[in-house]
Amino acid sequence: xxxxxxxxxxxxxxxxxxxxxxxxxxxxxxxxxxxxxxxxxxxxxxxxxxxxxxxxxxxxxxxxxxxxxxxxxxxxxxxxxxxxxxxxxxxxxxxxxxxxxxxxxxxxxxxxxxxxxxxxxxxxxxxxxxxxxxxxxxxxxxxxxxxxxxxxxxxxxxxxxxxxxxxxxxxxxxxxxxxxxxxxxxxxxxxxxxxxxxxxxxxxxxxxxxxxxxxxxxxxxxxxxxxxxxxxxxxxxxxxxxxxxxxxxxxxxxxxxxxxxxxxxxxxxxxxxxxxxxxxxxxxxxxxxxxxxxxxxxxxxxxxxxxxxxxxxx
Numbered sequence: 001x002x003x004x005x006x007x008x009x010x011x012x013x014x015x016x017x018x019x020x021x022x023x024x025x026x027x028x029x030x031x032x033x034x035x036x037x038x039x040x041x042x043x044x045x046x047x048x049x050x051x052x053x054x055x056x057x058x059x060x061x062x063x064x065x066x067x068x069x070x071x072x073x074x075x076x077x078x079x080x081x082x083x084x085x086x087x088x089x090x091x092x093x094x095x096x097x098x099x100x101x102x103x104x105x106x107x108x109x110x111x112x113x114x115x116x117x118x119x120x121x122x123x124x125x126x127x128x129x130x131x132x133x134x135x136x137x138x139x140x141x142x143x144x145x146x147x148x149x150x151x152x153x154x155x156x157x158x159x160x161x162x163x164x165x166x167x168x169x170x171x172x173x174x175x176x177x178x179x180x181x182x183x184x185x186x187x188x189x190x191x192x193x194x195x196x197x198x199x200x201x202x203x204x205x206x207x208x209x210x211x212x213x214x215x216x217x218x219x220x221x222x223x224x225x226x227x228x229x230x231x232x233x234x235x236x237x238x239x240x241x242x243x244x245x246x247x248x249x250x251x252x253x254x255x256x257x258x259x260x261x262x263x264x265x266x267x268x269x270x271x272x273x274x275x276x277x278x279x280x281x282x283x284x285x286x287x288x289x290x291x292x293x294x295x296x297x298x299x300x301x302x303x304x305x306x307x308x309x310x311x312x313x314x
């Protein structure tokens with residue numbers, strides 16, 4: 001009995017020590033769950049602000065409304081963002097859950113999968129297939145190595161000569177100040193080891209699309225690329241300035257493009273020439289009647305000299 005009591009006392013001591021040793025959040029930093037709800041409302045409000053003409057004014061108005069809803073000051077909001085920016089693994093998990101919440105919300109509103117994927121409006125003469133196997137959302141900060149995300153996809157037998165690769169994604173920013181300086185690059189390595197690439201600069205919250213096509217029908221060997229958030233060119237920014245780039249709805253498709261055959265000339269040129277001569281041969285006269293001779297025109301008279309013209313006028 002005494003041994004059992006000692007066991008339970010020791011177990012409770014271990015639990016209390018584990019709870020006491022758990023790191024607490026700094027003052028003014030919200031919890032992980034509250035941060036998720038805060039960012040959900042933030043991105044939703046900024047998307048609404050982007051639909052208005054004076055984007056900057058409405059961004060400020062909607063941000064104040066979100067802070068009032070959660071009972072936070074702007075300094076606490078920035079402090080919390082900086083804390084989770086330094087703990088990038090937790091921030092990535094938050095945005096992964098946010099991605100699921102936004103997709104569930106879109107489904108509840110009746111949006112189809114083609115609408116969310118932004119491929120419903122694409123027209124193609126070939127088949128399309130999704131080849132993106134990575135996470136659909138990424139968060140980049142200025143801190144190395146979290147400022148860069150690269151990907152590489154090895155081609156298989158499902159790839160055809162002449163395929164087109166399309167990369168689509170949504171981009172959003174959380175910036176205290178400074179110029180937004182993001183970049184996305186898509187490259188295709190062909191079977192002869194030549195490379196074709198395309199890139200786009202990410203400077204505003206928007207939907208972006210990049211495509212690379214095997215125009216010479218060489219065959220695709222590998223697809224690769226990267227997303228990057230670069231430092232601003234200004235030297236006036238502090239190292240603690242909050243700068244985040246959020247990538248959402250990342251999707252990549254491989255599109256089969258059918259080869260358009262150009263019409264070829266007939267190989268038997270002798271028959272073609274014979275057909276042309278047959279068409280050019282004059283038709284025989286009908287019923288043996290001769291056509292009337294062409295009507296002769298009277299010879300043109302020379303123009304009168306200036307002296308004769310004066311006499312004619314008189």
